[in-house]
Amino acid sequence: MRAATIREGEILIEEHPDPVAGSEEVVVQVHAAALNGADMMQRRGLYPAPAGSPQDIPGMEFAGEVIALGAGALRFGVGDRVMGIVGGGAQAELVVAHERVLMAVPEGLDWQAAGGLPEVFTTAHDALFTQAELRPGERLLVHGGAGGVGTAAIQLARAAGASVTASVRNEALREQVGALGASVIAPEGFAEHGPFDVILELVGAPNMAENLQALDTGGRIAVIGVGGGAKSEINLLALMGKRARIHGSTLRARPLEEKALVARRVEREVLPLFEAGELRVPVAETFPLDQAAAAYARFAAGGKLGKIVIVL
Ligand SMILES: NC(=O)c1ccc[n+]([C@@H]2O[C@H](COP(=O)([O-])OP(=O)(O)OC[C@H]3O[C@@H](n4cnc5c(N)ncnc54)[C@H](OP(=O)(O)O)[C@@H]3O)[C@@H](O)[C@H]2O)c1
Secondary structure, rough: EEEEEEOOEEEEEEEOOOOOOOHHHOEEEEEEEEOHHHHHHHHHOOOOOOOOOOOOOOEEEEEEEEEEEEOOOOOOOOEEEEEEOOOOOOOEEEEEEHHEEEOOOOOOOHHHHHHHHHHHHHHHHHHHHHHOOOOOOOOOEEEOOOOOOHHHHHHHHHHHOEEEEEEEEOOHHHHHHOOOOEEEEOOOOOHHHOEEEEEEEOOHHHHHHHHHEEEEEEEEEEEEEOOOOOOOOOOOHHHHOOOEEEEOOEEEEOOHHHHHHHHHHHHHHOHHHHHHOOOOOOOOEEEEHHHHHHHHHHHHHHOOOOOEEEEE
């Protein structure tokens, strides 16, 4: 099979042996695989794939068609449309995944949207509802609102009855982010728009001190992205005084059991909203596999709404 391949910090297209399904795994013919910040870091040698995943083929989320079943794989049949998250290896013609991390593609969702759904909607749902325990009527602030996770989080929170504010630095995208259901603000001076019950931090350290000011008593901060920096100084007295919580998380390093539970929650609580037409995956641009390097350059350039997707 052909696959995007990391060679000395560059993305090339190379031939690899076809992957084979192990016990309870399936082989999927990939139709779409989206890019994520983690791929950018992996390409630079800063974020190796977990053990058991291909180290040189990037790609953590995909959608495609089941073409072969490993021993004991029962959840799907050959020809089923599936999507999911893997530790790596998705930006390829074929990928192997454990059947428990796969989800059926909702009726009516096209390949490019399905290929850009799993990582960001799972991350946003897990951070907002499982970790930060966002409730209907609460006020949410999403930093980095125009990106993949941000656009997912805004829609999920709105659908759950929260009121959503999003900070977006690219002025040209503010109207489109607003159309997803958020009041959109510039990042500068965001605390003036508070207080907030929950803050989803997708940018990182530069916001943390002001996040504490912007938080209401009992507020929660979910730290999910640190592209803007990882180290910051915060006032612990303010954290105590507000009886606030700061929570951090990653998905990639979790054991299979936890990944499967998270996927079941997304199946129950998110996919029906796609079927009802209440959610969408904003796709900024698609690239064929042959132009994977250009897809990486586009992602790295920023200033996009939603996802960059490789289509096969
Ligand atoms: N912990 C996890 O499990 C997990 C899972 C998925 C993603 N992540 C991380 O979460 C972050 C968001 O993911 P994503 O897929 O949404 O990425 P994305 O599509 O690249 O979106 C990031 C957004 O943040 C904005 N942004 C970046 N740096 C900024 C800064 N210094 N000031 C203001 N805005 C800034 C970007 O604006 P521009 O377009 O203008 O640059 C973009 O709109 C990434 O760091 C990613 O690695 C973590």
